[in-house]
Amino acid sequence: MACRISELVLDCADPERLAVFWCEVLGYVEVGREDDGSIEIGPPGVGFGGPQPTLILSPGEHPRAGKLPLHLDVNATDRDQDAELERLLALGARPADVGQSGTEDWHVLADPEGNEFCLLRTRLRPV
CATH class of the missing domain: 3.10.180.10 (2,3-Dihydroxybiphenyl 1,2-Dioxygenase, domain 1)
Structure with missing residues (x-):
């Protein structure tokens, strides 16, 4: 048995803004929000656990440095x-x-x- 990718998590300054952007890019919809401000997006009608991974936009206070x-x-x-x-x-x-x-x-x-x-x-x- 092997694993498969179910979620990708991206720390970001503005989860709302990136959720809108990535929903448009991927044809995803919002599938959930957490109290910490994280927004999960995924394929319409499927969400978590489907054949494509969901994307979690998680608020982060530390700016990334470099690539x-x-x-x-x-x-x-x-x-x-x-x-x-x-x-x-x-x-x-x-x-x-x-x-x-x-x-x-x-x-x-x-x-x-x-x-x-x-x-x-x-x-x-x-x-």
Whole structure:
């Protein structure tokens, strides 16, 4: 038997703002709130325990220093990479420079709090 990822937890200054952003990016909905201000988002109609992990935006008071040791990769499901890049930028993502050469077939972006993520080229089927 093996484990699988059920939740990803991201410390952030403004969980509400990032929940709105990541819900739009991933097509997720809010599935729960905790008294500490954490907001859990996940696939509509499924939430925790489904085939995709939920994302918990947890309030944190300590600003991060430097590049995160883990980042998310996302793939478009219903449009090509260029169209998805335009959509993500319109939602508030911004280009990020992590030392890429410019010849990569992915785009490095940052969410509204500066957390890097990559938009990959391959279009995936929706889950």
